[in-house]
Amino acid sequence: MWAWALWLLPLLYRSTWAALPAKPENISCIYYYKRNFTCTWSPERGANHTWYQVKRTHTFGEDSDTCNSTSEGHASCSFLRLITYPDTYQIQVQARNADGTAESDVTVWDLDTIIKVEPPVISSVKPLPGVKRMLHIRWAKPVSSALNYTLRFRANESDPWMEVSFEREMDGDQAYNLTGLQAFAVYAIALRCAARKSKFWSGWSQEKMGMTEEEAPLGLDVWRILGPAQGDGLRPVTLLWKKARGAPALERTLGYLVRYFPENSTRLAETMNTTHEHQRLKLYLGSDTYRVSVIPYNSIGEGPAATLRVPAIAEKPVPCIQAVQTHLTKDRLVVTWQSSAPDVDTWTVEWLPDLESAPLRWEPVSRARNWTIQRGSLRLPFWCYNISVHPVLQDRVGEPYSAQVYFEQDAPSAGPVTKVENIGVKTVTVTWKELPKSQRNGFISNYTIFCQAENGEGFSRTVDPSTLRYGLGSLTRGTPYTLQVMASTRAGGTNGTRVNFKTLSISVLEVCLTTALVGGGLLILTVLTVAYGLRRPNRLKRLCWPQVPNPARSSLATWRWDGLQTKLPQKGIDDSVTAGDRILKPCPAPSDLIDKLVVNFGNFLEDVSSEESGKGRETILGGENNEYVTSPARPYCPSRKSSGEPPTVTEVAPGKPQHRPSRQPGGTGPGAEELLLPSTQDAGPARVPGDGLPNPYLKNSVTTREFLSRV
Incomplete structure (x- = not known):
């Protein structure tokens, strides 16, 4: 019993793990006329080492044969021999592998419905003489049965194909007249066919070219460009024309007849014949309304005229x-x-x-x-x-x-050229030029101003595209800045030139305000001074222009001691002071100092000295009461015993001026004493009268005032 179990175990294991082939489905067959009969199906996905066999029953069920195929090739099989047409075939596909077999359902195929014939061969495409816009097409029939045809054609490679369908009987004429074409145009023709009951069309035949006959031009489209009126009253009008829509691409035109005339006077019509290849003509018309027509022509004849109305100069177009x-x-x-x-x-x-x-x-x-x-x-x-x-x-x-x-936008090719104006303490005006049209590459959407300070602080401002000038504020006083303007389109922006500037440390307003304050103060001071001068003119005159006596008009040389002594006020003199003590002892003085004190006196006393030279070198204004004062420019010096001491200059105390008595001609009388100053050549000191009182002459003298002072 155990032996039987061991013998059945491999059989059970094998039946459990066996993988039979899938049943073939989606069987399709087609009959290629006079070539083969081919069937295809859908095999199992991923099937390995599967063999297929196709069984065909033909001749109305009397004969059968098979066709073998493997899964390594296409899931198809073709019968090359014993193709009976017309006929009905029964097809069954069997799949087999090492584990077993699987058969498909039986399918039935009528060859009339699955026949596919070869495409027809076009023999000629040409126009018929005297028939316009038509092509006559002939071809060879691929099968001796009734067929359906489809013809396609087009005039240019860029145009879409146009198709027309028709039928031909078994014994019918294999030709077709294609009408409704353009004149003098080249067409490409292709043809295909199918059996009347079949669902399979043949491929397209090889294209054949044909040209329709030429005829007169189809017509024109006309337009105009109106220029401004000139000084002579004429207006330039440029006529433009081109082939009308739908005109043949190869339409030939030899020339154009241009006819124009005023709208209210046809008898003034003029005609011009032009062969201008650019299809334009410039006319000089008057200020009235004109009618213009253009007629094309070729060797066949003239085409229809294209008419255009040129409005008068004063006519206003109607907006709509x-x-x-x-x-x-x-x-x-x-x-x-x-x-x-x-x-x-x-x-x-x-x-x-x-x-x-x-x-x-x-x-x-x-x-x-x-x-x-x-x-x-x-x-x-x-x-x-x-x-x-x-x-x-x-x-x-x-x-x-x-x-x-x-049509397409991009960032500008260059940025705007920028400059700054009106630089102030905290403000500046930025101006830039509008970009040329060749550099915009799109619509300018905005301008962005970038301002960067030297210390790193920056900001930006965005303005609309119509703005070409902008004022920046809230800047820092006396700070360098760097500025740029960016022009932007929808696709991006481009920065312009970089500009450096520095804000002012003080504004013009501040300078003007300071100047105004200082000037106003000076003006007020001037007004007050003038008012004071008008109120007290003598005091202002003495303050600004003090009166200084002229030494040339001094009366010192004519003073008389007797009269002077009686008129001078008597002051008490300290008797304890001896005459020798009152006399200043001479001390050395520089030679230039002597010149300063004596030379000027010598000039105006020269005449007096010459008149009194007869009297001798006696003491003027005799007496022992003469007093001397020292110059404030040097201190008092004791007397020197040496005889080689330089001469000294002494100054007398000033006193009140006296009137000059009348002088006797020819010298002086007895007992009369005249004042005489010694010359600079005298070795002794010069003595002047005085009784301890200041001399008014020496006090106010221009030449000696800087050296004299009261003792």
Whole structure:
């Protein structure tokens, strides 16, 4: 019994851990006409070493065969032989591995519904003579049965494909006439087909090119640029035209006929023939309203005329556009506008970069109030574009509405040039120049002023883009500062030039105030002085200009001792003082001092000395009562015994001046004594009269006042 258990144990273990293959599902089959019959299915995920076998029953159930495939390749199998068409096939897929097998359900396939034919081969694409805007297409039939066709075509590689579908019977003509095309345009043609009951289309055939016949030009779109009136009354008008929308890309035009005339006088019409390649012409029209028409022509004939009305100089356009908005997307710019005139459905959009010599571009818009332009049409992404919308009602153009837009913005290429003005104690004015349009790279959103002190303290101020001048306050007195201005757009900012300045230590107001106070004080002092002088003129005169006697008019030489002695006041004299004590002893004095004291006296006494020379060198004003005073410039010196002492100069005490008595001609009489001063050549000291009283002459003398003083 144990032997039977040991024998069954491996069988039970094997049946527990066996991994059978998954059942094949999602079977799909297709019949490639005259090539093979292929079936595909969904195998088990991650299956290893699984073999598949496809069993096919054909010829309406009478024959069968198989096709083998492995999981290492595609989950498909193709029958290359014994393809019977039309027929119905029964397909069953069997999966097998080392642990067992699994079979799928049986599927039935009608070859008419799963047939896929080869694409047709286009033999020719050409226009029919005398038929405009049409191409005749012929091709070879891939299968001898009724087929459905799809034809696609386009004139340019950038245009989307356009498709047209049609059917052809088994014995029908394999040709098709493609109409509604543009004149004188090259088209690319491709074709595909499918069996009438089949759900599989063939691939597209190889493209074939064909050109439609040429005809007269389709038409033009015309616009104008009005210039200012000139001094002679003429106004320059630039005509612009281009091919009308929908015109053939290869349309040939040999020239243009431009005809213009005043609106109220057609007999004054003028015609010009131009072949200008730039499709523009400049006319000089009068101040009235004009009608202008442009007619294109080629070898086939003339196209329709495009007419334009040029308003008079005095005519005012009618406004009807209320607002214009711009919307930026990733690869295009959308312009929308609102109008107050519901009957206006035609517009003209102008756009050009904000440059002096930029060419104007324009485009008409009909039955819409929006306009879209691709990014590739704007060649300057960081440049400002001016966009204007003109309403057109029949032949009259209304007032335009303009807007500016950047398709793409960036930080400015450079910062503003900055300078400072009106530097004060705590204030300064900052000015900067507006950035050139070529450096903005976007709309300036604001300006930011950065101010940094030398000690590290800084601040900033932000102003709107219309401000180019700003005053800073609350600065520190006598402090150096560094200043910059940054211009910012939506994409970033750029700093401008750096400016260094230092605030003032004292303001002009303070200087003016101090000057005013000092000047006011001096003015008040002057007024008071003048008032005092007017009230007491003599005292002010003596104070400013003291009276000094003229030595040349002195009467010292004519004084007489007798009269002088009687007129001088007698004062008590100390008898204890002897005559010898009252006489000052001479002491040495510098020679220049003697010159200062004597030379000036010698000048005005020269005449007197010459008249009195006959009297001799006697003592003037005899008597022993003469007194001498010393100069305050040197101290009293005792008498010297030596005979070699230098001469000395003594000064007499001043007294009251006396009147000069009349002099006798021819000398002096007996008993009369005249005053005579010794010359500078006398060896002895000069003696002057006096009785201990001050001499008024010597007191007021200009030449001796700095040396004399009362004893």
